[in-house]
Amino acid sequence: MLYEGEAKAITPGQLLDQRIVDGYVVNNAYTTTLVRGVTEHAARIDAVLADYSQAWQLSRMPAVDRNLLRLGAYEVLYVDDVPDGVAISEAVDAATELSTDESPAFLNGVLSAISRDKSAILAV
Numbered sequence: 001m002l003y004e005g006e007a008k009a010i011t012p013g014q015l016l017d018q019r020i021v022d023g024y025v026v027n028n029a030y031t032t033t034l035v036r037g038v039t040e041h042a043a044r045i046d047a048v049l050a051d052y053s054q055a056w057q058l059s060r061m062p063a064v065d066r067n068l069l070r071l072g073a074y075e076v077l078y079v080d081d082v083p084d085g086v087a088i089s090e091a092v093d094a095a096t097e098l099s100t101d102e103s104p105a106f107l108n109g110v111l112s113a114i115s116r117d118k119s120a121i122l123a124v
Contacts, residue, residue: 001035002067013039038074045073048121052110064099065107072111077118084115 001019005012012035016026026032038045049069050058058066072091076084088111095103114121 001031002038002070003063006063006067011039011042033079034071034074037078038070041074041078042070045070045077048077048114049073049110052113053106056106062099062103065095065103068094068099068103068107069110072107073114076111076115077122084111084118088112088115 001012001015005015008015010018016032016035020026046058049066053061053069061069068091072087075082075087075090079087088108091111092104092108095107
């Protein structure tokens with residue numbers, strides 16, 4: 001939904017709301033939590049990603065990578081019951097399956113740095 005929302009130029013939350021109105025059943029409540037969470041914290045997540053992706057502007061990243069980073073960053077920063085290592089591993093695994101050969105290492109580096117600095121990031 002993150003990727004599709006971006007492709008359609010609407011927020012993932014708006015896409016989720018439209019799907020619900022259209023009768024689409026979200027079988028996993030955690031999916032709703034993730035979509036709403038990324039939408040709610042989008043500006044902060046993108047600012048953090050812009051800081052931590054150093055050589056890459058968000059707009060120049062492959063859309064899949066950008067949205068996997070958003071999802072991973074949300075889980076690392078705002079979801080206490082998912083260990084950071086699990087959130088990072090899931091994002092890296094998805095990148096391995098869905099993106100370029102370089103993407104898994106890139107996502108791992110960015111999300112690991114965010115995890116390392118989480119306390120300082122959240123203190124701002």
